[in-house]
Amino acid sequence: MSFDHFNYKGVRFVKGIHTEESLNHAENEFEVFDDDIYNVTFSKSGTNWMIEILNLIKHKGDVTKTNVTPIFSRSPWYETASFKEREKKLVSPRILTSHLPHHLFAKSYFNSKAKIIYTMRNPRDVMVSLFHFTKILKIYTPAENFQDFLEDFIQGKVSIGSWFDHVKGWMQMKDDDRFLFITYEELLQDLRGSVVRICKFLGQELDDAQIDLVVENSTFKSMKENPMSNWSKAPSELVDQSKGSFLRKGISGDWKNHFTVAQSEYFDKIYQEKMKDLNMSFFWEQSS
Numbered sequence: 018m019s020f021d022h023f024n025y026k027g028v029r030f031v032k033g034i035h036t037e038e039s040l041n042h043a044e045n046e047f048e049v050f051d052d053d054i055y056n057v058t059f060s061k062s063g064t065n066w067m068i069e070i071l072n073l074i075k076h077k078g079d080v081t082k083t084n085v086t087p088i089f090s091r092s093p094w095y096e097t098a099s100f101k102e103r104e105k106k107l108v109s110p111r112i113l114t115s116h117l118p119h120h121l122f123a124k125s126y127f128n129s130k131a132k133i134i135y136t137m138r139n140p141r142d143v144m145v146s147l148f149h150f151t152k153i154l155k156i157y158t159p160a161e162n163f164q165d166f167l168e169d170f171i172q173g174k175v176s177i178g179s180w181f182d183h184v185k186g187w188m189q190m191k192d193d194d195r196f197l198f199i200t201y202e203e204l205l206q207d208l209r210g211s212v213v214r215i216c217k218f219l220g221q222e223l224d225d226a227q228i229d230l231v232v233e234n235s236t237f238k239s240m241k242e243n244p245m246s247n248w249s250k251a252p253s254e255l256v257d258q259s260k261g262s263f264l265r266k267g268i269s270g271d272w273k274n275h276f277t278v279a280q281s282e283y284f285d286k287i288y289q290e291k292m293k294d295l296n297m298s299f300f301w302e303q304s305s
């Protein structure tokens with residue numbers, strides 16, 4: 018896989034979508050407000066799903082209020098070059114998205130009371146999702162084959178660099194009251210329970226009927242059928258809808274349809290090495 022990129026402080030970014038200026042602004046100048054909510058992920062980990070959930074929670078499940086903006090511009094990525102224009106139109110409490118690694122995140126965040134929700138996903142499924150995404154997003158030249166892509170992913174030669182570094186960096190905050198980490202797999206297994214947990218973390222009091230609405234409107238089926246959530250409104254210069262859908266499968270374990278046994282063992286070995294210092298265990302370590 019290749020894409021027009023540049024390195025910023027050791028991390029690979031997409032040229033045009035990000036600029037040195039936008040990253041410097043995000044890290045050093047951007048002002049975080051105490052009531053901001055940040056949706057932070059490594060790409061393909063459930064970023065848009067969390068955008069949907071957080072906006073529905075904000076509007077007590079009322080989809081007519083969230084459907085006023087297509088999902089990809091509803092909670093903008095604050096590190097992107099296009100953010101400046103969007104920033105002025107945001108209404109507090111702001112819900113913002115970011116793929117930034119921990120060490121490049123807004124410095125002003127660390128002196129604020131703002132909250133972060135960090136969504137993670139089995140890296141094998143992240144890889145598969147990204148592999149397919151590179152075919153529809155026009156900024157990418159897809160990899161020749163899955164093996165090449167696997168190497169790129171392991172070496173952090175994808176947008177936002179290394180998945181391993183991203184997770185390890187953000188997990189430094191795991192015991193911070195302002196930080197909630199959740200997995201894509203937990204959302205899949207128990208969406209209602211996850212929504213309740215997120216509401217509690219945010220201090221949002223929704224009644225049972227409102228929680229039901231958040232859940233109903235954020236299922237894979239609802240989002241896939243919702244033109245404001247399924248990326249069908251994404252600019253054609255950016256997305257080739259004929260090559261696949263953004264909401265592709267929405268399942269856990271699709272990696273089993275892509276990895277050979279040898280690739281799986283190889284990935285396992287790298288995973289063990291890279292994650293050994295992080296004293297945490299994740300759902301996918303038992304099930305892969």
Ligand code: A3P
Binds near residue numbers: 264
């Ligand atoms: P797949 O390609 O495996 O289907 P991101 O938003 O971080 O780019 O992640 C995109 C992935 O999240 C895609 O995975 C997409 O289908 C999945 N996704 C988005 N909304 C979802 C939902 N409501 N339920 C399950 N998966 C969802």
